[in-house]
Amino acid sequence: MTRRLAFSLYLAAAATTAIRAQQAAPAPVALTPAEIAIHKAQGDLAKNPTHYPYYNSLAMAYARRERETSDPVYYGKAEETLKKSFAIQPDNFDGLKVETLLLLGHCEFAKALEIAKKLNKQTPDDVAVYGYISDADAELGNYKDAVDAAQWMLNLRPGNIAGLIRAGYLREIYGDLEGAMEVLRMAYDATPFQESEDRAWLLTQMAHVKLIGGDLKNAEMFANNALSAFPNYHYTLESLGQIRMAQRRYTEAAALFQKLYAAVPRAESLFALGEALSMDGKKEEAAKTFGEFERQALKESALADNANHELIAYYADYAKEPAKALRLAEQELARRHDVYTLDSYAWSLAATSDYARAQAEMQKALATGVKDPRILEHASAIGQRVE
Secondary structure, X not given: OHHHHHOOOOHHHHHHHHHHHHHHOOOOOXXXXXXXXXXXXXXXHHHOOOOHHHHHHHHHHHHHHHHHHOOOHHHHHHHHHHHHHHHHOOOOHHHHHHHHHHHHHOOOHHHHHHHHHHHXXXXXXXHHHHHHHHHHHHXXXXXXXXXXXXXXXXXXXXXXXXXXXXXXXXXXXXOOHHHXXXXXHHHHHHOOOOOHHHHHHHHHHHHHHHHHOOOHHHHHHHHHHHHHHOOOOHHHHHHXXXXXXXXXXXXXXXXXXXXXXXXXXXXXXXXXXHXXXXXXXXXXHHHHHHHHHHHHHHHHOOOOOOOHHHHHHHHHHOOOOHHHHHHHHHHHHOOOOOXXXXXXXXXXXXXXXXXXXXXXXXXXXXOOOOOOHHHHHHHHHHHHHHO
């Protein structure tokens, strides 16, 4: 879920970059919006290699390409490019905005929030900076502050796409699924047709909201539309796999998660695959997949952007190692207090049979009104134990 939110960060800014790129230097149709922006920025730098704003544009384009592919190599390129910007003009404002974006993408939310607040004091009417503040606060569990920042975005520029996206996510967190769909549709309608990945991302979020609300038919429709807009999009493959799980079409879900892992070899994709195989009755394959997942997740666990939520669920539900689940959940809780981390912590407490504390922590997660089915399922199971 973290990555699902984190990559809303630069939607509007990246879209603007890509539109300018198309206007200035038409590119082959086969190129994605991020690739168009990369080529445009590289061309600009070839003409003027000492103009630091071009390095900022290239770093932003690389970050957007990471969203398209989930290939971390592009974050590395973005960071190296940003160093060149700072070498020419240390701590320039737009460069620091890109740095904040990259920190959010790496899930280093506290550090991102610190920089974003400094930028906000420097330029209080910058809409994108308010977006970064909202994102960081939301992931840290500071939901009221996140709402305030998102509202400032819409106050400063009514109807802006980036502000609508934040509003949609926060409405989802507060359980207002109809309201979330409303603003996501508004954002989609405002997105230029040529921004195929942006449109696919928004359609995928709409599919996710419909899935949460139990409307599987429309969830599937939105997901299929997203794949039509941007074929084999990794976020949509994940979402459609979750929809197939809810439909109890486990063999199809497993096939989608296998395709996802081939495209994005992250531990969280393996966990989804293991769950699908397990539900499909393929216990040996599931056990093998979970073993691979654990090994990879442990390697990733030291990173800020990790699969720790999935690893906690694995230890609690499949490996039956509650002490490991609780220890890992406590580590996560030291970094963030979003509803998903609170849920993981409560569930790990329940796995150790500490149901009273589990219920107290779960109530914190439920306080926003969140309607995520897994959180509600955990809350029900804990509540029955306490009664």
